[in-house]
Every structure is written in C-alpha cells, then in structure tokens.
Amino acid sequence: GGIITQTPKFLIGQEGQKLTLKCQQNFNHDTMYWYRQDSGKGLRLIYYSITENDLQKGDLSEGYDASREKKSSFSLTVTSAQKNEMAVFLCASSPGTANTGQLYFGEGSKLTVL
C-alpha cells in the first residue's frame, strides 16, 4: 500500500502572508489534487495535476498557486492569507482516469489565519 503525507498538519499564519503546503505520495500515481474543506461546504477543488509539471485549475483556484515539480509531490501556496480564514486543505492522488480509479486522501492540513 501507499500513503499520502501532508506537511505541515497545522499551519498558523498572519493576514497577507504567503503560506505553502506540501504533499507527497508514494503510490506512483499520475494525478494529484488539492481540495479545500470548509464546514458545511464539502470539498472544493483548488488545483489538480495529471502529470509532472502539469497544472489544471479547479473551481476555487483564485488566491492560490500550485506546483508539481515531481511526480510524487504537489505543493499549494496560499498567495495572501485572509484574516480569520480557517479551513482544512486535503491533498489526494489517483492512478489515472478518475472514473475508474479512486482518490486517496491525506489527513489534511489545517490552516488558521490570525
């Protein structure tokens, strides 16, 4: 089996700060995802990547940058943290075509902005 590792697990930032979240997977999966989870709003797709150096925008990409420099890693940057923002960011991977495979999620990175 494989594992998705997200770092850090908890991140506290200041308003306006640039913050980066990292994700590593050892499944050797092609596709990786970043989702944002807010209470009562489910999971919203920020960015995904179908291969190394590929980036595809999701529904919530404004205010974020992403980078897929290696097949095994996918990072997400909050370009300017918003005051009182609180959310969980979930990284996931899948082997390829999403409608025949499944997403494997990490445990999440919880962001709090003071």
Next chain:
Amino acid sequence: QQQVRQSPQSLTVWEGETAILNCSYENSAFDYFPWYQQFPGEGPALLISILSVSNKKEDGRFTIFFNKREKKLSLHIADSQPGDSATYFCAANYGNEKITFGAGTKLTIKP
C-alpha cells in the same frame, strides 16, 4: 451553483436501523458517482461507487440506488452500527480527472 447536492445535512438513526442519505446532481453528463466516508481528523476514503449504466450497487451493508432520469441517487446503510458514524460525501465526474463533491451528510448512529 452547487452541482452536487446532498440531504439531509445531518442525520441521526438508531443502531440497527437503515440510514438513507440522498444526493442529486445537475450535470447530466456525470457518469461516475463515488461515495466517500470521512471520520474526524482523517481524509475521506472511498466507500462505494456506481457508474450511470447501473441502477443499483451493493457492497455488504452499503447500497447505492441510482435514478438517471431524475438525476438522483441515495446511499442506504443497513443495520447501522455506531462505527458508521461519520460524514458521507457524494461525488460525481464525467470521464476526466475533475471530481465534484457535495457538501456532505453527517451521520450519527445512536446505540
């Protein structure tokens, strides 16, 4: 506009009863519908899924009923156990890597 809607937002049933979680969608092109289960402090994990060519999928105590004409589906959890208490997400996609999730149903099973 939310493309995948779930109801109810929260549901409480007694142990041994059948819990019914509902999902509807807007995009008639969606053809794959996975349900994910999430426990507190963990990421979601795939529970069961269905393709739009089927109207029913069973896996043990978990059954998906799918109505393509009405663009609705439901997850039935038979003989509910306290360990089934979790948040359940309905999701959908149509042949690409972009999966759309609903807002989730928080299920509580009372012993």
